[in-house]
Amino acid sequence: MIIQIEPQSDVAIYKQITNQLIEGIARGHLRHGDSLPSVRAFAADLGVNMHTVNKSYHELEKRGIIKIVPKSGAVIEAQTKLLQGSPHAERIQHELKTVIAEALVLGMKTEQLEQELAMIMEDLKHNKQ
Amino acid sequence: MIIQIEPQSDVAIYKQITNQLIEGIARGHLRHGDSLPSVRAFAADLGVNMHTVNKSYHELEKRGIIKIVPKSGAVIEAQTKLLQGSPHAERIQHELKTVIAEALVLGMKTEQLEQELAMIMEDLKHNKQ
DNA sequence: GAATTGTTCTACACTTCATAGAACAAAATT
DNA sequence: AATTTTGTTCTATGAAGTGTAGAACAATTC
Known part of the structure; x- marks a missing residue:
């Protein structure tokens, strides 16, 4: 799962990470139940700050895409039915x-x-x- | 054409204006060739600053939706064919x-x-x- | 001629974004 | 059992974005 950050973009870095992770899941590169890298390892890999990755993870959790298990890691949620009105x-x-x-x-x-x-x-x- | 601004929203005011104008045009409340209110009049109407409306207008122009005629006003562009690759x-x-x-x-x-x-x-x- | 127009400039306060470093307690690994 | 790794939380800093405010300008409109 390769993620490309464009520092010069007008899109915030944490949003670039968020969007590319979502697209990666949609493409099947990442599957439900898979764990995401730790914020520190991922940040080092991308060449960005730990807090930036952390912000992206919390954005994904707020959108119901991953679940952050404290002191453990971030796990991709199972698909729900996306019931109307939710x-x-x-x-x-x-x-x-x-x-x-x-x-x-x-x-x-x-x-x-x-x-x-x-x-x-x-x-x-x-x-x- | 009624526009409702939510100051508490996490969406920037100039984006709220931009999006609601686009939706207004899509719905047919505003038609191609119509002029938008002057930035000063619109700002007074919405209760926001002149510069905020100005920013929204320039955003709409950048997206090819309106054309700003210097010293005159903002006019809604005619629909193009939206050719692929543009x-x-x-x-x-x-x-x-x-x-x-x-x-x-x-x-x-x-x-x-x-x-x-x-x-x-x-x-x-x-x-x- | 007077009023209105978009433009441009400075200015200020506030928020967001990104980075950095440190410390903590819980979990995982060895 | 000891070490490492984990996410969390805190302070801090600089840059950029957002929103408001006022002023001045030249061109258009009335």
């Missing part, structure tokens, strides 16, 4: 609406969006890069 | 992938995502709230 589902829904609204405003059509969705699913599910 | 298209694509990856990790299924997409489209196109 905070996580509503958050996803809201984020999705924001992106789609912008896509529509920029002139993207319904079929184009459906095709885009299909391509992304294909990419995430079968393209392990 | 910076705007790639940005949308990237944002979409980020959200979808998280949805998958949380256990959302393909059909659920397609249904979600359809619901959002329906909401944006016909529900003018």
